[in-house]
Amino acid sequence: MKHNYKLTLAFDGTAYQGWQRQKTTDQTIQTVLERALSACLEGPIRLTGSGRTDAGVHAEAMSAHFITEEGWPAAAEGIADPEGFLWELNRRLPEDIRVYRLEEMPLSFHARFHAKGKIYRYQIDTRPKSGVFRRKYVCHIPGPLLVEEMRRSAGMLVGTHDFSGFTMDKTKGKSKVRTIYRIDIEAADGLLLLRFYGSGFLYHMVRILAGTLIEVGRGEREAESVLEILEHGERKAAGFLAPAQGLFLEQVLY
């Protein structure tokens, strides 16, 4: 019998070329995970992630699923004890990738198609001198930001819009319409955290949204400028691509 398993995992993306398997490098999360899983289960495993992440982006709770083959006793045996299996799997993974949960799902479950939404967090270190211990997990923007202006601008981005101006995705015929449910901006412990709740996000979308809001915060652009970007869909009218290291996939909602 086939089985379908969902994994929930965290990774420090610093050393990786993103989630997606690539022909030109083995340094992707998917490649490293598939190898460890295949070794544990003594057979080739192919993972399907909840989506891609850019090189250098981090995840606190990414999801992925894999299906085991019919009549695969080693797999069934190994997974019969999920805690033991996770221990074995994590032992084979580098310390910057940890799998936290393994759940058996119906065969129809799909990590990407069934994701109802995602929460991303962008971390800005606003202190005059950047911190030593968080340096790989923040974008350093010294000096005070106009947080209320950023909140006002963020409010205009909430809703269902064509986000063509906020992505590098040029695929013709692909809808660029997405829904942002909410954007929270919160100051905590020398950091400014931008939290994006959405149905899904296009290529580079969160980082361009973050870059645009940072420019609003610095007073370099009007809060209202995002309305024009939404209307005209011109990438060059939007803000800079905020660095990957400040971005965390916080949660995938099913």
Next chain:
Amino acid sequence: MKHNYKLTLAFDGTAYQGWQRQKTTDQTIQTVLERALSACLEGPIRLTGSGRTDAGVHAEAMSAHFITEEGWPAAAEGIADPEGFLWELNRRLPEDIRVYRLEEMPLSFHARFHAKGKIYRYQIDTRPKSGVFRRKYVCHIPGPLLVEEMRRSAGMLVGTHDFSGFTMDKTKGKSKVRTIYRIDIEAADGLLLLRFYGSGFLYHMVRILAGTLIEVGRGEREAESVLEILEHGERKAAGFLAPAQGLFLEQVLY
């Protein structure tokens, strides 16, 4: 005229062989800092730290002082603008070392001799699976710890004692008497933080204290066992040497 300057700095110790300059490696905090300072001030600078730190130990606020030579115009000119000087200095430092403050002090000031005390923090990740983002800044001890027993044991360590049993320092004739003012144990966000306030600490002392308290927390030794270690001064009676990566020099008190 000579001038005496105090620096306050933070470093991520992961990549370094500790504070102290060494003949066999350039990967020490002191070596890297002295080079950057000497380049900024166009002359050889020798730093005196508030103390040594072990390889792999981190610091949030370490102190050090240096004295500039008589008739050294480049130095006087550079340091006349402390913010500009710090910017220039940090630009020349790797991102895992940051200097936060520069203060001119009386010529008599000495970073080590005038330190009245130090605060060290030991960080334990107590979650079943270790965190991905804090992995270089904690010691992972899964499972619950007997925190009240640890507090009771810590209380017995407070005071002025001969800490010979809690150090690797075998220097004959050197006093092993130190005063611990306070030990706080606090749970926060999946971490257990052990904070040691003391007049000064011997070689490996905080890490052996932490290792001993961890063994108490695991129920592997009695809280009262520390009394015997204080009395007999036998290193082998004390706990394991907790790994350097969990240790932070939090503050030097003057």
